[in-house]
Amino acid sequence: MQNLIPVHVGLVGHIDHGKTELAKCLSDKVFTAGLDKHPQSKKRGITIDLGFSMFSSDKYLVTLVDAPGHADLIRSVVAGASIIDAAILTVAADEGVQIQTIEHATVLKAMGIDKLFVAITKTDLVKNDQVKQVLREVRGIAKRLKLEPVDYIPVSAETGAGIQKMREILLDSLTPPDREDEGPLRIPIDHAFPVTGHGTVLTGTILRGSLSTGDAVQLMPGGSRATVRTIQTFGQERDSATAGDRVGVNAPAFDHDRIERGNYLCTPDSMKTAESLLIGVELNPGYQGRITARMVVKATVGMSSVTAEIVPFRKINGRKIPLKEPEKRVFEAALLLKEKVPAEIGNRVLLMRTDMPVTSMRIVGCGIINDIVRIVTLDQVRTKHGEISRIRDENVLIEGLARTKKRAQSLKGRTVHTKNGVKGKILDSFGTRGVVVGKFDDEVRIEEEIVLEDHIEEEHRFGR
Template structure:
């Protein structure tokens, strides 16, 4: 038998135990999400590539491919171009810039990391916002030769706006200024003056070289003996992460899913956004206000004695309370607020500008509601921090505006909680994300105005009239025959004993909407107001008939969403433009063609045809009388084909 030390030889059991310990160590390490940002060609991608390389997170085949790509692209004498590890798009490699947000993963003995390399060009600001939305820390790179630039200020402002608490000023390419301390100190002083002006209280400044590797890993660089602070990786390993701060707040968990696998189990699943919870803790369901206590905390590996911010769990409650997706389970004595009107900062991310008054989907945590945005109070010039007058917001613009939702949502100011204070706006037609938003506070009027409970409801009104309420929404081009057919329909319904009211586009503009013009925003507000009036009339049990061009699908769908299912009947009076123009009863097309009438639908303003109307009438194949007969028959419950 060998007399070698026992530690040289290990049994399979000991090896398995070592592997298990290693996996447990890495599984329990904290996770830091951070971004790199700054001006173009400040070396963001090179820095991340160096971090991946030095942390041994590159496989052999990746390294071989990287060396080959470096030789093909040409790196000015450098053996490896670390930026190619991150710049994955062909367009990025061809131009030598970052366009998209590139996410990379690496770890050290102390912590795991997700890093987002965000683009430096101003036109890709929305990409930078996307990368920053989940980050705990931002590395702001500055080229030591150029100092603080406009885009440095822009990205610093955005990082601060989005709520990133930890900023690192990485003065890169120090090798190109001979590691001069005066250059570094001057850049830090310039940045500090700007940072203070926008409310950044503290940041960590590090001189480094992504090209040479100075002050990136744990070992201090001999080239900067005058610098005594931490290296970049040391700072990243020790900075406080968001989950640690979130655990100190009051308990909040947005409900993402009601888990009901059988009759014996009903749990509420979600990601804990703040605080901690234990079995027996009193909780409140928001917005309903119902209270209960936590019975169990169910996780994948079994029940927990405690759960904290950042964990995904399922809670069971001691009482059968009404709770569904979108609700928030919170500490009973410190619940979050609920409101339907807010002031918020918007970062516009769509090439199509904001249209005040248009309905968008607003998604906050697990809540999705319809929201409208008022005309911005002002737009912020990120370069000068001036407040600029604005009627809308374009791509990459940042502005302050009031947002109204169709029902109360549960929230906290963004400064307190990203999860319950940050939202996105989604275009209802394209499902594209058009804006990111951060709630400041709810408006006082939202707290002072309450729904009054009514003793006589809409069902009672309808029963008294012995009819089912409805809104017949006639839409079509000017000259299509909407008003003519709508009048005939009302006469037929009136003759059949139905209680009706006709809202005509021209008539409404003489009173209720006399202050509105024909811009896109005014057209949207015109339809919103008419929709609200039609809803009130339907609540009174009436059959409401409207005749409006209503050119935009989004606004027609907004009115549909105001009413119970089946009560909105879209009637498309389908008349080709050339036919409507031939009729030109009011002479409007002639004026529009002559340039005397701006924003005229079909000429210099679009008309979005209904995609799935309840009733479609082709006026080139039927008379107004035939069309009215069809529509009245449909409403009276008689089958009739589209004309």
């Protein structure tokens, strides 16, 4: 198994559209809480947690990541999308495209998952004409979202129709991405549990670096440390693992009750936690809501989801000026986090509105982390307005920018501009009533409005 190339494929789609049944049909083995092994999964008859299973060929070890389809569990879908290389979008032939179909496809697009397969499931329940109709629907959605699925495969978990073809198409089309074998270890944790006689076991997918038995590792956030006792991949013990491998790590010194999904196993002292992020954002074209300063969103970084406030801004002469609303669909923003999360520059951030109805598009957009800061400092612009009271041969007199001679003198050397954008400079004060002398780069008129801007640095944190 260690000689096989690891590839990770997510299964996404609307609730009860056959993801778990398809995973069972494709899989050789089921691991890590299994598929629908969670007690609430059995009770409610739906997937509520990430499930992991696998199948292999002579070349690939394919991990299937089964994500829940229920609207309330979208964060688990996003978490799964952070560790996959490709995805299967399931659409039930008897129901067709639903809101979570579109939402999950949007997540894949936002997270950069461009290798997509579409499985039209439950084909045994409908006639062929209905299957063709659903295919047309899905192709329309893919075109609208600018997705290019590798193939569309009708399948039935009940009869087995199309399952072998699905496997063959997957194995023929999968190409593992370049892995980061070098650099500090980084494993996002998706499950942690105790094993009698062994202690805590953590499971996850190595995104970067390598891991060997006996290695010292650190859990972030929190900072607790442990030594790796054993490593397994789908039940087989191994001495080491590298980027791309899915692993179970036995580290007895960790307390499993203190480990949450989204924590990271890493090389000690190699990873920072973020209180605030500066990100570049691209809005989701399907999102119909507004983005306003200090609006609360759910931000997902890797497998961690955290409540955050977003503050759009634009840069002017190196200053970050906050905006009430973004001016374009692509913009920069500060993300003020309610809780610290592990993060690195270059990580993707998915922004959601979980306060919106599940029948609407809740994916706001996706961002890339440009910087990680403890406190966000933005320049609030305060403007003072005056007007030209006299035009002289070499300069003009401006009233209204200051009330006293002392204040007028303090403005010497400051830049001003007209409403039309003509720039000027304050040369000196004039008289005793706050009048200033100014000179402009172009012609100005008597009584023309003049604007003086003051930039005041303000610190921004979540909730204040």
